[in-house]
Amino acid sequence: MNKSNLDPIRPYRPGDLGAVQRIYGQAIAAGFCTADLEPPHQSRWDEWGKTHEDPRFPVYIWEEKAQVLGYCSLTPYRPGRRGLSRTAEVSYFVDFANHGRGIGRSLVLHTLEQAVALDFHVVFAIILEANQPSQDLLAELGFSRWGYLPEVFRYAGAWHGQVYLGKVL
Helix, strand or coil: CCHHHHCCEEECCHHHHHHHHHHHHHHHHHCCCCCCCCCCCHHHHHHHHHHCCCCCCCEEEEEECCEEEEEEEEEECCCCCHHHCCEEEEEEEECHHHCCCCHHHHHHHHHHHHHHHCCCCEEEEEEECCCHHHHHHHHHCCCEEEEEEEEEEEECCEEEEEEEEEEEC
């Protein structure tokens, strides 16, 4: 069996949307993993799907035994502004029962390799300030803190900030 048959990372397929929504829903329920407070309306998922039909903005899936356990995506930064076309946002989410297994790290590393092949120059992530595990992971992968927006996220009766982490490829 060749490595490609053993590799748990593959491109997103439209049939994966339910699993992606389930994993994202876990992040919403956990708090401090996304700024969404409730599951997005289907129209937003439809828009997300259309964005990622573009081969320059892929989504990668981690699948084991026919079960999606995580995903990572590249999303355009300020679409329509050609001078920013080589910059993308990276986002990743992992099924909570599978945290700590290196799935997020592997997905982000794979996505970064693909970003280079897709001729991106910069990737960045927007992380809630309280999400220290994601900040730590991205720092280990060569991201550094490029910005901070204080008190932009209201959750659990308090204001929280967002951290921008970036990497030149």
